[in-house]
Amino acid sequence: MNNQQTVKIKLLFFWDYDTQWGADRSRSPGGPKDWGHLEFENTERLLDLHAQYKIPACFAVVGAAALPGQRPYHDPTQIRRIHTAGHEVASHSFKHEWLPGLTHLELTETLRASKDALEQCISAPVNTFVPPYNQPFAYPQKIAPAFSERRDGGSAHITLPELCAALDDAGYRFARVSYYSLLSYLLMQLFKYRSRKPSSIEYISNLSCVRLNAPVGFAQPTLAFMEKCVLYEQGVVIVWAHPHSLHLGNSQDERYLIPFFERLNELRHQNKIKVILPSDFLLKEEA
Ligand SMILES: [Zn+2]
Numbered sequence: 001m002n003n004q005q006t007v008k009i010k011l012l013f014f015w016d017y018d019t020q021w022g023a024d025r026s027r028s029p030g031g032p033k034d035w036g037h038l039e040f041e042n043t044e045r046l047l048d049l050h051a052q053y054k055i056p057a058c059f060a061v062v063g064a065a066a067l068p069g070q071r072p073y074h075d076p077t078q079i080r081r082i083h084t085a086g087h088e089v090a091s092h093s094f095k096h097e098w099l100p101g102l103t104h105l106e107l108t109e110t111l112r113a114s115k116d117a118l119e120q121c122i123s124a125p126v127n128t129f130v131p132p133y134n135q136p137f138a139y140p141q142k143i144a145p146a147f148s149e150r151r152d153g154g155s156a157h158i159t160l161p162e163l164c165a166a167l168d169d170a171g172y173r174f175a176r177v178s179y180y181s182l183l184s185y186l187l188m189q190l191f192k193y194r195s196r197k198p199s200s201i202e203y204i205s206n207l208s209c210v211r212l213n214a215p216v217g218f219a220q221p222t223l224a225f226m227e228k229c230v231l232y233e234q235g236v237v238i239v240w241a242h243p244h245s246l247h248l249g250n251s252q253d254e255r256y257l258i259p260f261f262e263r264l265n266e267l268r269h270q271n272k273i274k275v276i277l278p279s280d281f282l283l284k285e286e287a
Pocket residue numbers: 016017018022092096131132133
């Protein structure tokens with residue numbers, strides 16, 4: 001049997017745990033939503049499923065949810081359960097703010113308040129950050145455009161390198177990011193074409209980052225993407241979804257999650273892919 005060390009393709013599994021803080025700030029049509037309670041209810045089921053399939057995940061949690069209080073805004077006990085089950089708890093900002101529109105002071109405050117609330121809750125360091133809405137996309141050095149950020153955030157909107165510098169200052173060490181080159185952006189806008197390939201670790205303002213690549217959820221496009229990635233020499237597949245969408249019939253539904261877990265475990269047993277956590281990259285850097 002091959003040694004696990006030879007497995008070159010890694011998979012990171014993220015749950016964006018928005019709660020009612022995120023539902024109140026929904027930027028999709030119709031404004032605020034009321035699905036916040038589902039985040040907690042469905043996470044109970046997810047903890048069972050992850051244990052059954054022995055798949056570790058990173059839960060990106062809004063820090064305010066870790067403060068004392070009631071659902072649908074708070075449940076520190078559940079966040080501790082996520083941690084003690086062996087999953088990684090990451091920060092998803094304090095109250096699911098739209099980061100491009102914040103001032104630098106507000107940005108620093110949400111990053112620090114979230115890290116502090118989560119660390120006090122789980123009594124362990126929180127190293128990883130997942131930006132709400134996957135924004136900012138703006139990365140001037142890579143000519144990565146973000147027209148909506150300029151429109152809604154004004155000319156002083158926070159860019160991705162500015163976010164990463166602020167994360168570094170606040171003591172974070174890893175981030176999941178998203179940006180597109182101008183060419184990729186034009187291909188998406190004009191032809192709905194999107195090139196997908198495994199990501200590698202990159203450094204933005206000295207912070208270790210990995211770029212989102214799989215489509216949200218676990219339906220056929222995500223499965224096909226994973227199958228394509230295991231043919232590569234090396235790289236990272238980043239799967240992501242929201243607990244609150246587990247029974248809403250979209251690509252994040254449990255009816256797609258179970259076959260995805262089963263196929264992922266087949267590939268794991270064939271030593272074609274390895275499931276890791278963001279903190280595992282940091283351990284490797286320290287070794
Ligand atoms: Zn979110």
